[in-house]
Amino acid sequence: RVAAIAGIALALAQPRWRSALAGFLGGEQTTHILLLDDSYSMSEETLEETCFDRSREVARRLLDEFAAAGSGQSLGIGRFSRLGTQRGDGFDLLPQSLTPEILAEAEQLIDEAQPSQSAAGPREAIAAAAEFATAGEAANTVLWVLSDFRDRDWRAADETASVLRQVADAGGEIRFVDCSPRPGAASRGNLAVESIRLVGGVPSAGVVLPMEVTVRNYAALPTGEFQLDLREDGVPRPGLRFEAIPPGAAASQRVDVRFPESGEHAVEASLGPDSVAADNTRAAVVSVAETRDVLLIDGATVPGERGGDAFYVASALAPGGGAPTGLSVRIDSQRVLASEDLSRFDTVWLLDVASLDPPEIEALEAYARAGGGVGFFVGPRTLIDSTNDRLYRDGEGLFPVPLAGDVDLLPDAAAARGGDRVADVVVEDHPAVAVLSGRRNPLVASVRVDRVMAVDRSFEPAEGSGLRRLLSLRTGAPLLIEQPFGDGLVAVALTTAAPSWNNWARGNPSWVVVMLELESSLARGRRSARSSTVGEPIRIALQEGLDEPQVDFVVPPDDSVIHREADRDAAGGLVAQLAETSVAGLYTSRWRQQDGVEQTRLTAINVDPAEGELETVGRDQLERLLVGVPFTIERAESLQEDRESLAGTSLTTPLLYLLVVLLLLEQLVSYSASYHPISRKR
Secondary structure (H helix, E strand, O other), rough: OHHHHHHHHHHOOOEEEOHHHHHHHHOEEEEEEEEEEEOOOHHHHOOEHHHHHHHHHHHHHHHHHHHHHOHHHHHHHHEEEHHHHHHHHOOOEEEEEHHHHHHHHHHHHHOOOOOOOOOOOOOHHHHHHHHHHHHOOOOEEEEOOOOOOOOOOOOOOOHHHHHHHHHHHOOOOEEEEEEOOOOOOOOOOOOOEEEEEEEOOOEEEOOOOEEEEEEEOOOOOOOOOOOEEEEEOOOEEEEEEEOOOOOOEEEEEEEEOOOOEEEEEEEEOOOOOOOOOOHEEEEEEEEEEOEEEEEEEEEOOOOOOOOOOOHHHHHHHHOOOOOOEEEEEEEEOOOOOHOHHHHHHOEEEEEEOOOHHHHHHHHHHHHHOOOOOOEEEEOOOOOOOHHHHHHHHHOOOOOOOOOOEEEEEOOOOOOOOOOOOOEEEEEOHHHHHHOOOOOOOOHOOOOEEOOEEEEEOOOOOOOOOOEEEEEOOOOOOEEEEEEOOEEEEEEOOOOOOOOOOOOOOOOOHHHHHHHHHHHHHHHOOOOEOOOOOOOOOOOEEEEEEEEEEEEEEEOOOOOOOEEEEEEOOOOOEEEEEEOOOOOEHHHHHHHEEOOOOEEEEEEEEOOHHHOOOOEEOOHHHHHHHHHOOOEEEEEEOOOOOOHHHHEEEEHHHHHHHHHHHHHHHHHHHHHHHHOOOOOOOO
């Protein structure tokens, strides 16, 4: 009877069986680690709720369950955005015993959490959690991942699977909760401003700049027509009208901008509301100078003499008069290559230079590797052996092809037989020569080429070299080529700039247009519209002895000011850094020079547009991607109270059965031990 009463008390206490050993030794710790996906795709809104709202509700339910499970529970909480950058130190709540105080802290944390603007994926967060799950301090660990399980995060999950396998091998349990929109929930779709970039031109004051804005449709259905709003330096300007975009496709439109003053200027693009707001806006910063510097290295005895190569190139790039191009051209001899800082020039041109000395080549190659553009025109002064040995260097040098020597262009066989003349120049598919495209472009037909520099017949471009033709000859030989070199670009015209081997620069308007487009193409590494991604730090390099070592950062969305002192970087330079760039927008950096002059720099911080891809993976796909990883996955709306997984197997039911047995035994013992009179027969 005493045992029965004790059984009733135990059943009311709802004890749990945690392990065979724990059954004898009094229980073991259960550690729950909650990983909350707060990447901005979790802000997708359907049926007046977001994926993150659903994640919060699941987290609240789990906290209630952990609290109801009684003692022996530990809890840790981490968000993808923090753990993706700070690993173990990024936990909002480090795994620790679940006391009432810790429970209250966890509840407040969940209530106040919001989706971030990051594109943080699950791998880094799971790796941070695995450090606790495999540490051996908690033999019973449950890893909860509350996410929308977007396809882009899981389609290549080898490293994630490896980490999860370690958790499972250490005895941990892996539970996924899918917080993506409810099945059948209507979505408004998602458009994202994917990029804003310069597509040519010279970013100088008063010069028209062509820019391109790209919008991608991440929805499962085509869009209708829509409007894209634009702002220049915060001032609205006429927007762009886009036609329908198919699912998964992108559309681009060009827009011309003009900034009357030098300095840093912002261009912003924004879309109307849809299911994900974070990727509806984007900004880019354009650095505009009074003029952009170009260096022409003339191989002539008298650099820049009238009628020479430099004369014709300079006349095209900076004609003066009423046609401002924004370029400032300097003509000099090759000695300046090793004696001056080439980084101040957007492009450097070598015009029929006989040969270069090693220091000059070293300076020119360093300039190109750092993003500079280098253009070559060859001619009668060009030394073949020197070019091949010093500049080409078996494909390792700046010059993209080995030369064989100068040759005359073979006569046009069709014209010789009395047929129509075939144009000497064939236009390839490249934006720098787009003005020449067209089957019967008279500008192409009027270009005559008499002599060219031939490429060695044995030459074959290396795979992945990026060698590309812009112009060819009717014989199939190359005339104008380009190839990347480091972060820069090199172009080679295998003829002269002056009308000595050809007539192109003599009165043909396409000469000026192609030269300006080619210069713009070469300078693209130095003229791109700048932007960074959320989470990337802003670094301001200061000049010691010239700049004060303090920088103020004005940050969005409320223009608050964060003060930073400069520190030494690995190279010994002074750098002030702002790591807190978790909000997209325009950031202003301000500092003073020691003479009191204030300096500013504008930085555009944008979301990663790929995070707006909303396609999800299901259970079957996850099982294929996570082969060998035991896990369970449940929908947020169907998650049931599952106390067995929270703190071991409930002993309430077995105790009730045991109680019934005890009561029956008690009755049998009572019956057998009691006095029962025997009735006599009559």
